[in-house]
Every structure is written in structure tokens, then in C-alpha cells.
Amino acid sequence: MKIDANMGPQLQAKNNQVTDEIKLAVSDSKKSNQVQASTPFSQAESALPDEAYRGKSDNGKLEVITYSSNGKLNIPSRYAEHRELLERVINSTSKLYLHDTPAAADRIAEEYEKTSADINRQVPGLSNKQWGFSIDSSGSLVATGNLTQQQKQVVEKTLNANEELVRAAQDFKSHFLEGLEIERGKVGTSQYWGKYDVTEENFADIIDFKEMVTQSINDNAERERTGYILDKYTWTLNIADQLSARAEATFAKS
Template identity: 30%
Template sequence: MKIDSLTSVQGQQKLFDNGNARVTKVDGQGEQPQPQQIASTIYHKDDPVLPANYGTYDIKAVINENVEDPETMNARYNRVQELFGFGIAERSVDLELGYLSGVESLSQGLRDKDWGFSIQDGELQVIEGSDSLSDEERSQITDALKGAGVEYAAQSVANAVIEMIETERSPNGLSRSIGRFDVNQSNFADVVDLRSFMEDYQVGGKYGKGIVNPNDIQARYFGAGTGIMDQVAAKADETFLYKGR
């Protein structure tokens, strides 16, 4: 559905709890990985927006004290969880409000066309969908969104997404989870369409079911890492996939 009709935000609240991670430290001589339950977040593409097991997952790893101590690992996973559950949501408030303000100057016909937008190397990018856009229409969309501060808000969201993905990687730079995907400032627009992302979090959208207060924008985007990773998993390369045992 389109989101042009949403114009207010009320009762914003922070709906996030970092949780605690339980990590077992083993010495550097151990060869067999130890199972650990980490209070963190992982992307479950086919799960409901907030599955029953949201916030926990099993990983197998050996923490070598010469590589990453338990406290550092705890802090790293807590940061991933914070960004996944709340950090992206917080930044999405300005993104949506700026978008709504910007598209007011566009004709209804142009609003209804299938197009998206994103950010790449600090520049707003208009993404053509199933409808073709003339150069003039692209310019109109770009000017309208930039004038409403959407470029800045989109960069803020992109920064949070990239930090979340990069932070999830272990010290060797690899991951079996969300960190395995290659998302950076230069390819963000090729991977994430922010207009599509916002539409997924509207009432009746893919992740907008069961919303209590549709005017509470930040609450609507709680767990927004799920919507972002839905696109990332479909388009990004698994450059940093850990293939070892």
C-alpha cells in the first residue's frame, strides 16, 4: 500500500531491550566448538514479523582469548541486537516523515508510479520500478525528496544497516549469519529500496499486521532489521560467508 496518507506521529516510545548474552570462554587449545545461546537477533526470512523465538539463536564458536574475549563478544552482539530491533526503527521516523513531506509536491500520477529510492555514496538515488520514468520525472522526485531532508535521513538508515551487518562479523571478518552479506556505502542502492522498505511497515503491509497505534511511527518499525534483511538476503552477495566447521 502507499504511505502518502500518514501525516502524524504520536506517542513515540522506545520498545527495545538489549537482553543479555551468555558466552562460554574456552582456552585457545580447544578444537571442538561449544554451543552457545546468544540473546541476539538473526534474520528469519520466512518467519512472522516477531516470531516466538525472536531475539535468540544458536551459534557454534570457539572464543580464543587471543582473538576476542567474552566481554567484547557480548558488547558486539548487543550492539547488533540494538540496531536490529531499535536503531534502524529510530532512524526510520525521520525517513518516513521526510518522505511524506517531499511527495506532497509531486503529482498524484507520479506518486502512484512504481519507483523507489535509496542512497549510494552519500547521494540520493531514484530507482525505477515497473513504470518507466522520464528524466524530468526523476528530477522532480529527486528534488522533492532532497528538499525534505530525505537524503540525510536515508544516509542515517544506511549507516545503521551497514554497522549492524559489519558488527555481526567475527574478528576474522566472516559470519554464518547476517554479517555474511556484502552491504556497503557504494552498493547500498543496489541492495535496499527504502520506499519499498517503508511500505512494508505500513498498516496492512508485510510487517504492518497487528499494529496497535498506526500513528506511532517508531513503534511500527520495531524490529526493522527484519524488513531490511529481507531485501539484503535477496540481493546482496555472501562475500563474507564463513565456510568452516
């Protein structure tokens, strides 16, 4: 999605609070060239990837990002000179780390839980196999990992029979790829997820939805407390790990 005055859907950031780094960007324009989280973290957390802090917490009071009728972000006029940076940071953070992409991830987790028992029933011994699944450039779910051809066919048929799971995976990929583009902006580089070269063609080689779900799943108590199937912070770390392990940092800042 290109960010300019002539376009920009009415993106409503909902169900979450805007992170501290966005508040810092808006409240202190002098520091806008280096947007960082304003909340201090413990020494034990200091080694975590910077992008992980963007998804650290979304519990709290609802704050809404609003847009004018022409699609431009509503910000005070005194910050107009920093509009491109603020729009890029706020829109990419909303789409990648807080709202659209993690919401699709939660839907994937919900639907996969409904389907996994059927898969394991049809393919005995599958729990002892190293396998995963993703979505290819045609929009179909594909099985990956240590499976025989017959097992792969059964798994893919069962996964794709769940239309809600397919739609959630398609939404995830769409939001994710769009968010990467927004994050790079006109400068074409990023220090966060946008630095990685993920495309329609190589997405299935990089993002494993099964790993994402199994590594980030909330227990029942946390689901009840937060309303999320996946733990947002752990999910952010897992996606960062997958990107680091399998994608090229082609668009990293030099």
C-alpha cells in the same frame, strides 16, 4: 567501528528492551558460542529468517546497556572470557535491529510521508509506476525503478529538498554499515545481516527506502499504541528480504 578497550562511544540503548537472545548470552556463558532467541516461537514462525527474531519485539520495560569511561561494555567479570562475543552480539543487535538503524528508518518514514504527496502532485500517474528511492555514495537521495529521465529528476529534486529526510537516510546508511562491520567482528563472518556485502558504493542498489516504508507501515491505531510509524518486526523481515534478493552473502559462515 572497531571494538576494543581504547574506543567505543558511550552507546546508550534507549527506548527499547534488550532482546531475549542477549539475555541468554549474558546469563549462560556456556552457550555463548551460539546465541539464539530464548523465547519459543510457534511452528508457523519457524521458517522465518533467524535475524528476524532480533527485531520481533521491543515493547516492555526499559533496559539500558551501559559502558565504562574507557568505552568498554559493562559486564560481570566472570564473563570476561566471552567479552568479544558479547560486545559483538549486543552492539550489533542494538545498532542494526533494535535502536539506531530502525530509529532512522522511522524518521525516513515520517519525512517521506510529508514529501510523497508533493511528489505525486508534480508527477501525475506516478502511483502506477514501479519505483523507489535510496541514497548514493555522495549522500544524496536517488530515484530508482521504472521512471523516465524527467520523472527521475523531479522525484530526486523533491526528495532532496527535504533536508530531514536526507539526514535520516544518511544516518540509516551510516548505522547500517557500521552495524554490519560490528556483527562480523574479528572473525569476519556472520549468519545474520552481516553476511551480506553492502557498501557505500552498492547501498543504493540493495536498499530501497520506499519499499521499506510501504511494506512496513503501521496503521494509525498501531502508531498510537507503539509510538512507531513502522512495524519493527515487519521492517526487519523486509530488510532481510531486500538483502537476500539483491546482496551477495560474501561473509556468510562456511
